[in-house]
Amino acid sequence: EAGVAQSPRYKIIEKRQSVAFWCNPISGHATLYWYQQILGQGPKLLIQFQNNGVVDDSQLPKDRFSAERLKGVDSTLKIQPAKLEDSAVYLCASRWGTGGEDGYTFGSGTRLTVV
């Protein structure tokens, strides 16, 4: 099966600019996650979707970050305006179920550098 697709792979922007990342999960996977991985840290959950509904966005900085999954398939994560501390790898993951027995499948991530 095809994996989780993410684009772009790399992005460099200036602070206060906006940026968007795209994720296409594995076909049929109802649950989609966006994680932020800052250098030297483990991935931190930003937002979790179940189909096209948000299940958990408690750690999403909503003043600057937004995400949507309108048709319950692919998803977009946006940052506007970006800050230097947003420099990180943004990982998208998907899974079929909700119970937690199966592992996540991660995409290769988007490496964002804010200068």
Add this chain to the structure above:
Amino acid sequence: AQSVAQPEDQVNVAEGNPLTVKCTYSVSGNPYLFWYVQYPNRGLQFLLKYITGDNLVKGSYGFEAEFNKSQTSFHLKKPSALVSDSALYFCAVRGMNSGYSTLTFGKGTMLLVSP
């Protein structure tokens, strides 16, 4: 809330020697535990998981992990390390939020295997 601790930033081992990467966890209820590996500029790849049953779990690439409930640990092991095992390893624990599962990751341990 659930949490994971990986006490070592880096583990160094010579090729052919056994390796151990340590992980301890905190979670309410029965633990679902995972190990992932990340190679440079790649997403996270699933290695193995513990859901229930035998305390010794076998996974991909010859890795195994030992679950110890009394010590709340889930250490990753391999009998004979390869140079190609050099990568960043993450331990993760499942948490439940309103009936939906989320993985919480440790900060990661860099494994360096020398020839």
